[in-house]
Amino acid sequence: MQGVKxxxxxxxxxxxxxxxxxxxxxxxxxxxxxxxLIEVMERGGSLGLIHIGPGEPKAxxxxxxxxxxxxxxxxxxxxxxEGDEAVEFLTGAKFLVTGEHRYHLLxxxxxxxDDEILELVRVRVTTLDQDGVEVAGHDMDRVRVPFARADExxxxxxxxxxxxxGLLAGLGWGMSLRRASEVGSQLTALxxxxxxxxxxxxxxxxxxxxxxxxxxxxxxxxxSAYLVPE
Numbered sequence: 001m002q003g004v005k006x007x008x009x010x011x012x013x014x015x016x017x018x019x020x021x022x023x024x025x026x027x028x029x030x031x032x033x034x035x036x037l038i039e040v041m042e043r044g045g046s047l048g049l050i051h052i053g054p055g056e057p058k059a060x061x062x063x064x065x066x067x068x069x070x071x072x073x074x075x076x077x078x079x080x081x082e083g084d085e086a087v088e089f090l091t092g093a094k095f096l097v098t099g100e101h102r103y104h105l106l107x108x109x110x111x112x113x114d115d116e117i118l119e120l121v122r123v124r125v126t127t128l129d130q131d132g133v134e135v136a137g138h139d140m141d142r143v144r145v146p147f148a149r150a151d152e153x154x155x156x157x158x159x160x161x162x163x164x165x166g167l168l169a170g171l172g173w174g175m176s177l178r179r180a181s182e183v184g185s186q187l188t189a190l191x192x193x194x195x196x197x198x199x200x201x202x203x204x205x206x207x208x209x210x211x212x213x214x215x216x217x218x219x220x221x222x223x224s225a226y227l228v229p230e
Contacts, residue, residue: 005045006168007037009063010053012077012161015197019165019187022202024227025172035059037066047072049094051168054079060089068092075168076121078102082109087120095171096124097164125181127163127188133181145181148214150189158197163188173226182215183223189214204228 007028008016017029028044032055041047052063052074060081067074075095078086079102087110090096096117098106103126107117114136118124123137135143166187170180186207187200194200204227212220 005047006172007040007047007050008053008168009051010055010060010077010079012053012164015158015161016051016053016165016168018198019162019191020169022200023166023169023183023187024204025169027168030063032056032059035062037063037070037072048172049073049075049168051075051077051097051164052089053077053164057081057085057089064089064093077164078106082106084110086110087112090117091120093121094123096121097167098124099127099160100129123177125167125177127160133163133185135177135181140177143178143181145178145185146214148182148186148189149210151193153192155195155199156192158191158194158199159188161197162191162200170223175222179219179222182211182219186211186214202227 005028006020006025007030009030013029017027020027028040028047030040034040050063050067050072052060054077064074064076073094075097076090076093077097078089081089086106118136118138123135126134128134130147132147133145135145163184166184167180170183190200190202191197208220208224208227211223
C-alpha cells in the first residue's frame, strides 16, 4: 500500500529513498538539477510531503521557498546551515528532523531556545542515538520513543538516513508521530546491523515481528496493514 507520495532531496536522498523503497514506498528521489517542483509534479503527480535534506544551500532554499509558495508540506534537515540562513530555511516546515548533535548546533548558531525553534516549525523529531527519539511540538505532549531492539551493531553508517526513511514511510501511511518514529527506529536497527548505508533489506514479516518485540503488538498490527497486506 503506497500511501502519500513523498519526495526526497539532498546528499542523503539516495539513502533515504532506499529505505522508503524497502518499506514498499515509491519515493521521488530528486537530483541536484531537479529544482522545479511544478515540473516534478507534472511528471509524477502531486506530492504529499517533500523532505529537504542537507545539500547545496541554494538548492535547499529553492526547495523550501517553492514548498511554501505551493502550499506543500515539507520536512527539513538543515544539515550544516547555521544562523539566519538556517532560520530562513526552516521557517514554515512541518517537521524538523535531525540528530541531537545537529540540533544543539542549530540552537547555538541561531541563539534560539527550543520553544523559539518550535515557533518556526510545527514539530521537531530529534534522534538521540541509543537513547531513542524525542518528538516535540507546541500542540502536543512531548514524546520519547525508546530505541528499537537491535542485534549486533556492525556499521553506524546510514543510521540517520534509515531513521528518516522509516519516519517518512510511517507518516506517509498516516501513522501518528510516535508510531512513525518507532518504524524509523526499527529501520535504523536494521541499518546498523548491516555494512554500508544501503546494505540492508527488509523482510516484511520479520520487520513486523521485530516491531512487536520492540514496541508491542499494537505497533506490529498497525505496520502489518501496510507491509503485509492480506
